Amino acid sequence: MMTISRRRFLLTGATLVAASPLARIAAATEPDPAWLIGFRNPPAPELTAEAVVEGRIPTGLAGTLYRIGPAQHERGGVRYRHWFDGDGMVQDWRIENGRVRHRAKMVMTPKFRAEEAAGRFLYPAFGTHLKGMRPVDSSNAMNAANINVVNHGGKLLALWEGGEPTALDPTDLSTQGFHTWAEETAGAPFSAHPRIDADGTLWNFGAAPWIGKMILYRVDAGGQAVKTGLIDMPTPSMVHDFIATARHIVVVLPPFVLTGTAGSFLDRHRYEPAQPMIALVVDKESFEVVRRYDLPSGFVFHYGNAWEEDDGTIRFDACLYRDARPILGALGQVMDGLNTDIEAARLTLFALHPDGRAELQHVSVAMEFPRIDPRVAGRRHGTLFGLARGTAGPKHPLFAAIQRYDLDRDRRMVYDYGPSRIAEEHLFVPRSGATAEADGWLVGTTLDTDTKQTQLNIFDARDLTGGPVAVATLPYPLPLGLHGNFKPA
Numbered sequence: 001m002m003t004i005s006r007r008r009f010l011l012t013g014a015t016l017v018a019a020s021p022l023a024r025i026a027a028a029t030e031p032d033p034a035w036l037i038g039f040r041n042p043p044a045p046e047l048t049a050e051a052v053v054e055g056r057i058p059t060g061l062a063g064t065l066y067r068i069g070p071a072q073h074e075r076g077g078v079r080y081r082h083w084f085d086g087d088g089m090v091q092d093w094r095i096e097n098g099r100v101r102h103r104a105k106m107v108m109t110p111k112f113r114a115e116e117a118a119g120r121f122l123y124p125a126f127g128t129h130l131k132g133m134r135p136v137d138s139s140n141a142m143n144a145a146n147i148n149v150v151n152h153g154g155k156l157l158a159l160w161e162g163g164e165p166t167a168l169d170p171t172d173l174s175t176q177g178f179h180t181w182a183e184e185t186a187g188a189p190f191s192a193h194p195r196i197d198a199d200g201t202l203w204n205f206g207a208a209p210w211i212g213k214m215i216l217y218r219v220d221a222g223g224q225a226v227k228t229g230l231i232d233m234p235t236p237s238m239v240h241d242f243i244a245t246a247r248h249i250v251v252v253l254p255p256f257v258l259t260g261t262a263g264s265f266l267d268r269h270r271y272e273p274a275q276p277m278i279a280l281v282v283d284k285e286s287f288e289v290v291r292r293y294d295l296p297s298g299f300v301f302h303y304g305n306a307w308e309e310d311d312g313t314i315r316f317d318a319c320l321y322r323d324a325r326p327i328l329g330a331l332g333q334v335m336d337g338l339n340t341d342i343e344a345a346r347l348t349l350f351a352l353h354p355d356g357r358a359e360l361q362h363v364s365v366a367m368e369f370p371r372i373d374p375r376v377a378g379r380r381h382g383t384l385f386g387l388a389r390g391t392a393g394p395k396h397p398l399f400a401a402i403q404r405y406d407l408d409r410d411r412r413m414v415y416d417y418g419p420s421r422i423a424e425e426h427l428f429v430p431r432s433g434a435t436a437e438a439d440g441w442l443v444g445t446t447l448d449t450d451t452k453q454t455q456l457n458i459f460d461a462r463d464l465t466g467g468p469v470a471v472a473t474l475p476y477p478l479p480l481g482l483h484g485n486f487k488p489a
Helices: 006-017 034-039 110-118 325-336
Strands: 046-050 052-055 063-072 087-096 099-106 148-152 155-159 166-168 175-178 202-208 213-219 225-232 248-253 256-258 269-271 277-283 289-295 299-308 314-321 346-352 358-366 368-371 383-388 401-406 411-416 421-430 440-448 453-460 470-473 483-488
Touching: 034 440, 063 148, 063 421, 087 110, 202 248, 248 299, 248 314, 269 325, 277 346, 289 346, 289 358, 299 325, 299 368, 299 383, 314 368, 358 401, 368 421, 383 421, 401 421, 401 440, 421 453, 421 483
Parallel strands: 148 483
Antiparallel strands: 046 099, 052 470, 063 087, 063 483, 087 099, 148 155, 155 166, 166 175, 202 213, 213 225, 248 277, 256 269, 277 289, 299 314, 314 346, 346 358, 368 383, 383 401, 401 411, 421 440, 440 453, 453 470
16 A cells, blocks of 8 residues: 655646637527526525425435535536536435425535636636636646535535545535545545445545546544555546445446546546456455456446455446447537437446456346445345436436336336436435335435426335325426435434
8 A cells, every 4th residue: 555645646636727728618509408407507506495295205204315416507608518517506405394495505615716706717627628717736726516415424525526525514505615534635536426334434535547546545434534545547547436345445447548638637538449447356454456357348437336245256236338428428418408319328237256257247227326225335235226218208318217126136117207307316215114125215306397496206115106205396496416315314
C-alpha cells in the first residue's frame, strides 16, 4: 500500500481543465418536447411543499428519502451540453404519520456561489468547457455535488465523482462545506457510490486516472475514516461504481480511457473496443490487489450486489453496455430535447473464479439503476429492483417502468407508468419486522410530463403489478435526478 500525496491529487488533477474549444450549444429548430422540463432549471433555488397523498401510506413506513441530481442546467443564456453537468439540488421527502413533506435546495458549493454572483458559468463541468472559463487549481473548484446523497454516521453528504463530499445539515439541507475524511485525503476524489456493510462499515474509492492511481476508503459506522490507501490503475479508466463482498472489493476498469488534452473531462476520453475490461480484486484488510481478470470489452455505470462462495468464487451482477456510446451521445443529446434511443443495459451475471477464469452470463433483461435489499449487501441475494424502458411507447428517451427480477427463478415483474411519466431510481425499504429478503416497500419518484408535477410512489415490493399503494404529488416539477438513499425514522 502506498502513501497518499495530497499535492499529487491537487496539482495533477488541475491539468484536466485546460482551455478548450467552445462547447456545442444547439439552437432549437422545433418546439421543445414536454419531457424537456426534466432538464430545465428548478422553479426556484429552494422549494418546500406538503404533497397531496392518494391512497394510503403503509403503517410502519416512516423516514426520509434523500435524493440529488443535476439541476442548474442553464445560466446567463448558456445551457450545459451534458445532463451530468448541472449543479446539484438535494431533496428530502419526509414520510411521517401518513403525510409526505418535501424540501429541495441547491447545494451551495463554492462553484455555485461564484457563478450565482457572476450570473454566468465560470468553471468547466464534466461534459462542457466554454471559452474563457477560469483555470481550476483543484477538483473541488468544479465540484457540482450532484450525483448521490448518503446519510452515514450522522453526516449527510452530497457526493460527486472527482472531489470531496459536501456536508449538508440533515434538518434543513443547508450546505456546511466540504467534508475531509483525513489530512492526507484533503481534495482527493470520493466516488458517488459507496458500499455499506451490514455492520455499518462504509467502503469507497476515488479514481485519479490522470496519475494512474485509485484511493480506497474504509469509514466506520460512526463516520470516521479508519483506513485509506492507494492502488495502481492499469488503465486510466473512467470508473463510476464498484462492488464489495464480505472480504473483498471489486473494481472493474472499462476500456473508456483518458487520452486527450483538450475539451471537457468527457471529451478527453476515448472508448477502446479492442481492449478488455479489467477486474481488480482487492483485499479489504490489506488494501492489496490479490487478483486481476481480463473481461470482454464493455462499459458499466451500475452494479447490483456481490458475494463470495466457499471456494473463493466472487459473483456479482452488472448493467452492462456494449460500449460507452450512451454517455458520449444520448445522455448529452437529451439536453437539446432530442428523443434519442438510448441503448439498454443488459443485466449480466459475472463469476470470478480463484483459478483466474472469468465467466459472464447475459440475462434476457434490460435494466438500469439496480437496487437490492440493503440487509443482504455483500451476501448472496436473490432479488434485484431496477428501471426499464417501458412497454407503453414512452414519449421520452428515458425510463417509464420499474421491475423486480428474481435471479434464482429467472422471473420478472414489471409495472409500467405509461408514456408520459419518467421513472427515476426506486429504492427498497424493508418492512418493519420482516426477515425474508425483498419483503418491504419500493419507494421512488416520477416526473409527469403532462401535468408537470413530480410524484413519490410507494409499492408493496412483493407485487409491483398491483400498482402503487400510495402516490404523493408535489405542486411543481423537479429536474430529473440521479441517486439517493432512504433513512428510516
